[in-house]
Amino acid sequence: MAVASSAGARRGLAAVLTVVLLCAAATPAQAEPKPVKQLKKELAALQKDSDKLITDYYGSRVAQQKAEKAEKAAREKLAAAQAVYDENSAELRAMAIAKYIGAEPGELAMFGGGGEDPSALLGRMALAQHLIDLQDARLRGYAAVRNAHKQAKDEAVARADELGRTVDDLEKRKKKAELQIEKIKDKIDQLHKAPGVRRSDGTWVPQLPEGSDNITSRMRLVKNLIQERFEVPMGIGCFRAVQDGGEHPLGRACDFMLSRGGAMPSGPELVRGEQIVAWATKNAKRLGIMYVIYRQRIWHARTGSWRTMSDRGGTTANHYDHPHISVY
Known part of the structure; x- marks a missing residue:
């Protein structure tokens, strides 16, 4: 099953790379910063x-x-050994108490009975010896139980330590793989550059919106790259006809929603928002991104820094539930 998952992960990643490379080769208008x-x-x-x-x-x-399975088996074995150990310990304590309360007579008392029938005395001696032998057997059995319990306990500790080491190793390998995948994603990003004409001051010549979504090809590229990389399951809103002085009616802005109905996003969605924002500011120069707004802050490509915005009176209005990205 693990091998199949590994093969599936490799095929999936290879498919993504193939599609991206073919798309890059098919769009010569998007000049790459390095030769394809x-x-x-x-x-x-x-x-x-x-x-x-x-x-x-x-x-x-x-x-x-495997370590989890071995650790579970060791815990079960220890539990069984603990039950036997507890039972034998209880029997041993009961035996000791009975011996203390019974005050068994010594050998002189047995032989100084004064006219007692010798056969009865021998019978009592034989019974006493039998009880002694039985107690010795119980003591030997208890020692074996005690040793088995200690062995099971030591094994459980060893298996728990082994499991801890394998968990740590798995986490390290996972992080290394994730970092490598991020490098691949970053390299794929370099295959894309904003379409259109860039001025000498770093700004871009405006574009006309096009297509059924009424956004520019520059905005569409940013939207598609973010959707592919971060998924954005709550939706992406771009063009709107309301003339509010922003870039939405010009087809040059998109909102990447992290929640619905004006609700504050969950912890994982807040992380997704921070990741989108970090990606956008990192790739702004190449993709023609003009500014980014998130959590009542705005970052502008011209300054390369964040500043706090005035309170607009709500979760959505203050961009707490979505990053806003505008392109030139």
Whole structure:
């Protein structure tokens, strides 16, 4: 099952790379910062390394599953040994108490009975010896139970330690694989550059909106790249006809929603928002992004810094539930 998952992950990543590279080759208007041939070579090297990391990761997952199984078996064995140990301990305590309360007579008392029938005395001695032998057997059995309990306890501790090590190893391998995949994504980003004409001051010549979504090709590229990379399950809103002085009616802005109905986003969605914003500011120069708004702050490509915005009176109005991205 782990091997199948590993193969599926490799096929999925390879498919993404193939589609992106074919799209890049089919759109010569989007000039790449590096020759496509060089980027393909770098992507192939990253892909090869990622395949090995993914294989190692799944190998570590298999080791963890085995360690979990062994740790569970050790815990069950310890529980059984603990039950036997507790039962024998209780019997041993009862035996000791009975011996203390019974005040068994010594050998002199047995022989100084004064006219007692010798056969009865021998019978009592034989019974006493039998009880002594029985107690010795119980003591020997208790020692074996005690040793088995200690062994089970030691084994449980060892298996727990082993499981802890495999979990740590799995986490390290997972992080290495994730970092490698991020490198691949970053390299794919370099295959894209905003369409249109860029001025010498870093700004871009405006574009006309087009298509059924009424947005510019520059905005559409940013929208599609974010959708592919971060998914944005709550939806993306771009063009709206209301003339509010912004870029939405010009087809040059999109809102990447993290919640619905004006609700504050969940923790994971807030993280998604921060990731989208970090990606947008990082790639702003190449993709023609003009400014980004998120959580009542605005970042402008002209300054490269954030500043706080005035309170507009609501979760959505203050952009707490979505990053807003405008392009030139």
